[in-house]
Amino acid sequence: MELSLFPRDFVAELDRLHRQVQRAFEISPSIRGFARGGFPALNVASTPQSVEIYAFAPGLEPKSIDVQLERGVLSIAGERMPAVPGERATVHVNERFAGHFHRVITLSDDLDPNEVRAAYREGVLHVSIKRLQSAQPRRVNVS
Amino acid sequence: MNEQSALLPPVDVVEDESGITLYADLPGVPKDKLSVQADAETLIIDGEMALEMPKDLEATHVEVNLPRYRRVFSLSKELDPNKLSAELKHGVLKLRIQKAERAKPRRIEVTG
Numbered sequence: 001m002e003l004s005l006f007p008r009d010f011v012a013e014l015d016r017l018h019r020q021v022q023r024a025f026e027i028s029p030s031i032r033g034f035a036r037g038g039f040p041a042l043n044v045a046s047t048p049q050s051v052e053i054y055a056f057a058p059g060l061e062p063k064s065i066d067v068q069l070e071r072g073v074l075s076i077a078g079e080r081m082p083a084v085p086g087e088r089a090t091v092h093v094n095e096r097f098a099g100h101f102h103r104v105i106t107l108s109d110d111l112d113p114n115e116v117r118a119a120y121r122e123g124v125l126h127v128s129i130k131r132l133q134s135a136q137p138r139r140v141n142v143s
Numbered sequence: 144m145n146e147q148s149a150l151l152p153p154v155d156v157v158e159d160e161s162g163i164t165l166y167a168d169l170p171g172v173p174k175d176k177l178s179v180q181a182d183a184e185t186l187i188i189d190g191e192m193a194l195e196m197p198k199d200l201e202a203t204h205v206e207v208n209l210p211r212y213r214r215v216f217s218l219s220k221e222l223d224p225n226k227l228s229a230e231l232k233h234g235v236l237k238l239r240i241q242k243a244e245r246a247k248p249r250r251i252e253v254t255g
Contacts, residue, residue: 015151015214025184026221040170047197054194056170056207057235082167085157096168105204123170123234124194 039097040076040125042105048137051129053108058123059096065125067118072109074127077102149213152188160230161249163222163240169212177231179238181224186216188236221245 021093055076057065066077082098085091107129115130155166169177171192180187192210218224218240226241 041206042204043200043202043207043209045196045200047199047201048198052197052200054171054207056234058168058170060233062233082158083155083157083164086159089157089159091157092152093156096155097153120233121195122173122193123168124192126195128197 038100038103039080040103042103044105044107046108049131051111051131052105053105053125053127053129055103055125055127056123057101057120057125060120060123060125062120065120067116067119067125067127069107069111069113069116069129072107072111074107074129075104075106076127077100077121145152148209149189149211150207150209152190152212152214154214160242162226162239165216165236165238165240167212167214167236167238168234169231169236171207171210172212172231172234174231177225177236179229179236180217181227181240183220183224184218186218186224186240187213188215188238189213190236 037083040055042056043054045052045054053074057078057080059080060078061077064078066075068075068077075130079100080098083096108131110131111129112132116127116130118125118127152167154167154168157164157166159164165186167188169188169190171194172190173193176191176193178187178189178238180189190212192212221242222240223243224240230237
């Protein structure tokens with residue numbers, strides 16, 4: 001009897017290897033312990049006016065996501081429920097993250113805690129934080 | 144873009160008597176940028192992200208470094224690629240492939 005309908009064949013093994021190699025060669029610029037490969041994956045970018053954080057956290061209820069900003073440290077926490085298989089079901093592959101998560105990222109200290117927007121769309125949490133007015137570049141007139 | 148320049152999305156695959164359910168994490172992919180193709184032998188999931196980005200964006204920390212996901216599975220004969228349904232919610236694709244009628248398990252009476 002064939003147990004696996006999606007066998008871990010040669011190609012799948014290569015894919016897995018490829019992913020491991022990809023991870024091993026990335027350098028993490030973050031000083032906080034949470035290494036790459038954690039859930040959710042984070043991308044951070046900045047503009048002169050704001051800092052934009054993208055957390056790749058699919059399958060959550062938007063209201064259940066806990067986002068906090070305290071003194072330039074952003075924390076994102078929540079829980080992702082595992083898909084519960086039926087009584088007579090067999091799990092062949094189980095790669096997706098399930099359980100509690102908590103990621104913390106240090107941002108710059110020129111951010112305005114009153115100017116934070118967070119939106120969850122297509123499984124991506126986008127947090128946008130404005131920089132303090134006083135920290136924005138200003139043109140100085142030379143007389 | 145070729146196959147190498149795509150992320151490999153994590154999946155869960157669960158089988159029951161009537162078919163297979165596959166869950167794939169595809170955060171950032173809207174419905175219209177997702178393609179699911181199945182023939183008798185292969186299932187191909189391909190999705191492109193569409194993130195809202197402000198102007199003058201400069202990346203400072205990048206963990207998701209490609210805007211695309213792709214994953215290919217080989218299907219076995221008892222699955223019916225015509226009986227496939229897909230649902231995308233909050234970046235999770237839920238795919239259901241039914242087994243062909245003849246492949247569903249039958250209880251065999253043992254006499255003796």
